[in-house]
Amino acid sequence: MSQTLSLYRLQQIDTQIDRLQARLQAIQKNLDDDTELRQIIEQYNAAELRCHSAESxxxxxxxxxxxxxxxxxxxQSSLYGGKSHSPKELQDLQNDVAALKRYLAVLEDRQLEAMQESETAEAERQLAHTKLEDARSDRTEQSKGLFQEQATxxxxxxxxxxxxNAVAGPIxxxxxxLYDQLRLQRRGVAVAVIGDKSCGACGSTLSLAQIQSARSSGQTILCPSCGRILYGS
Ligand SMILES: [Zn+2]
Incomplete structure (x- = not known):
């Protein structure tokens, strides 16, 4: 294998390694990040709290x-209880009963309102619960898929x-x-393939002499524009 071909093979392998590592990193980030689920849990807890206070x-x-x-x-029992009362007392008691009944109507309205609020809160709690169950099972499914992908x-x-190791050993x-340095400086791409008389990485035109030198093994020719190692098959 010519030196440049070896470097080109190395570049192909490193590009794959970079891709896999980037994906593995994204997977790990996704596995670690449970922000969405935690938000849904918080929503459920809040709904449950509202439900409890509506119940009380x-x-x-x-x-x-x-x-x-x-x-x-x-x-009423002291009014009709048979105990003797003066007409004034009787009138007062009747007034009291009427006032108590009027306030009872207010309290019954409040009770009805509280009942409706409690029903609404319970419906919302159930909805939040369903959402939480769904989110949990989605998360489990998603994590399962990600773990499988991660292993592969x-x-x-x-x-x-x-x-x-096998390819890099003889280089x-x-x-x-030089290759490592270029990888660091040129966003991971150290070797550029010559295509259509130009550098496959930066696109600058190459002279025939440059192309021929790059194709003939033995020496490493760099792109005059981007500085990458040129490889021509
Ligand atoms: Zn170039």
């Missing part, structure tokens, strides 16, 4: 209606590293040094 408001309203009934009964990619990566250290 309802039982408070029910209690108020009950004690109002008791007050009315007590006032890690296997692929290992194979590429073995292949890389002289100086060439490897």
């Amino acid at each position: 408001a309802l039982s408070q309203a029910e209690g108020d209606v009950q004690s109002q009934f008791i007050k009315i009964e007590q006032t 990619l890690k296997n692929d990566l290992e194979r590429f590293f073995v292949e890389r 002289p250290a100086a060439d490897l040094g």
Whole structure:
């Protein structure tokens, strides 16, 4: 294998390794990031809290209606209980009953309102619960898929590293040094394929002499524009 061909093979392998590593990184980020699920859990907790406070408001309203009934009964029993009362006292008691009944109507309205609020809160809680269950099962499914992909990619990566060692082994250290340096400086691409009389990476036109030198093995020719190692098949 000519030196440039070896470097080109190395570049192909490294490009694959870069791609796999980028994808593995994205997968890990996705697996670590449970922001969306946590938001849905928070929404559910808030809905549950609203439900509880609506329930306690309802039982408070029910209690108020009950004690109002008791007050009315007590006032009525002293009104009709047979104990002698003066006409003034009787009138006062009748007024009391009427006032208590008027307020009972207010309390019953409040109870009805509390009941409706409690029903709404319960419906919202159930909706939030369904959403949470769905989100949990989606997340489980998604993670399962990502774990599978991760395992496959890690296997692929290992194979590429073995292949890389085999290809890089015979390349002289100086060439490897240049290659690594170019990879760092040129966004991971150190070797450019010559295509249509130009550098395949930056597109600048190459002279016939440059192309011929690059094609004839033995020496490393760099693109005069981007500085990458030129490879011509
Ligand atoms: Zn170039």
